[in-house]
Amino acid sequence: MLTNRQLRRLARHDERLLPVVIDAYGPWVKAICYRIVAPIAGTSAVEECVNDVFLRIWTKAPTFDGTPEQFKGWVGQVTKSVAIDHYRKVQRQLEREALYANIPETPVEEKDDSFHEQIATLSTIDQHIFKMKYEAGYSSKEIAEQLHLTVASVDNRLSRGRRQLAVTLHPKRRDDDATPIF
Structure with missing residues (x-):
């Protein structure tokens, strides 16, 4: 769990804190992404999702206004939101591919x-x-x-x-x- 001081540093985009956040929450974030994204997109998409989650955490950190105890819940919400976005993106792509696969080729x-x-x-x-x-x-x-x-x-x-x-x-x-x- 991060301290108040670490949360303030994260909000100021202190780059030295990003590895700390990744180490502390990486396995949990990966598990959530895996549960949501892997069934439809496979494991390669999970890594992309995890990267996007930490990018979103990094960009949205200044908006977090809570205690260190609430930070894990916030990370979970961010992870869920990003993972659902990835799921929908892959689903739309698969639907488009299926649609185009059914179109007969004409000269x-x-x-x-x-x-x-x-x-x-x-x-x-x-x-x-x-x-x-x-x-x-x-x-x-x-x-x-x-x-x-x-x-x-x-x-x-x-x-x-x-x-x-x-x-x-x-x-x-x-x-x-x-x-x-x-």
């Missing part, structure tokens, strides 16, 4: 023709925005600057357009159930 020419046919149902400005975004690879900010729109407007038009295309491609779905296709 490039067929994709281009299909893309142009699909966006032909959109307004002229939305067609232009879609072509700039998905064909030319412009960012929303670059599109906004070139078309004298706000970034929010470009993003909204892209979102509405994707929703409209999803409804057009999957007419059995309701509008609010439409999944964007891009």
Whole structure:
């Protein structure tokens, strides 16, 4: 357990204290990370999680306002929060990979023709925005600057357009159930 003096030094980012914190709480932090992250991501992700926990403890140490007895509980909360963030990140990544694994490969020419046919149902400005975004690879900010729109407007038009295309491609779905296709 750390003393009040050590906690003050940690809050001032005294680098000599970081190894003390790691030695005192490392096994406990690793056990929590292992319990939350390892089942979905494996042991290599646990080490990354542990490193992120100590980085977060280091950056958030000045905000800790408690006693040495409360510090272990605070470390536990920080660890749990970071581990859950890692779990969610890995889960999203696995879901994306599964989604892309189920997409059949179509020839490039067929994709281009299909893309142009699909966006032909959109307004002229939305067609232009879609072509700039998905064909030319412009960012929303670059599109906004070139078309004298706000970034929010470009993003909204892209979102509405994707929703409209999803409804057009999957007419059995309701509008609010439409999944964007891009």
